[in-house]
Amino acid sequence: MKIVHGRPERAGTEERGATFDGTVWADPVLPTTDGVTINSVFFTPGSRTHWHRHEHGQILQVTTGSGWVCSEGEAPQRLGPGDVVWVPPGERHWHGASTGSALAHVAVSLGTTRWESPVSEADYLAAQQD
Known part of the structure; x- marks a missing residue:
């Protein structure tokens, strides 16, 4: 068992860069433990991840705002507060x-x-046409 009490002293808010477009901030909730990483992520308007895949999948729980999630070959899906997304292992998405x-x-x-x-930019802006 591992308990992380509140925000770890060593882990502050981090501006993400090389794998994101726009300004994105992340706070670690649980540093990588047994292959699981949990982050609270804040995207400014128009910012997004690059295409990526997760070895064993990813869960996203939207807490505030409005955005998009898109799996390769599918139409982007709108996201809002309370939405939960399961991305299966290996699925290419942003x-x-x-x-x-x-x-x-x-x-x-x-x-x-x-x-x-x-x-x-064309693929991202196409999502906004919904």
């Missing part, structure tokens, strides 16, 4: 805020994450 709203979610990542290419 997620982030809409152009007019910030988005915050808790991300539970299972196993290693394989980061890939950025989401094209």
Whole structure:
């Protein structure tokens, strides 16, 4: 058993960069333990992840704002407060805020994450047409 009491002293808010477009901030909730990582992630309007995959899947729980999640080959799906997303192991996907709203979610990542290419501006903006 491992208990993490509140916010760990060693782990402050971190601005994410190389695998995100736009300004994205993350707070660790549970540092990687037995292949599980939990982060509280805040996306400014228009920001998003690059395409990526999770070895054993990912769970996203939206806490505030409005955004999108998209699996390769599928139409982007709108996200709002209270929504929970299960991304199966190995599924290539991206997620982030809409152009007019910030988005915050808790991300539970299972196993290693394989980061890939950025989401094209055209693909991202196509999601906004919904």
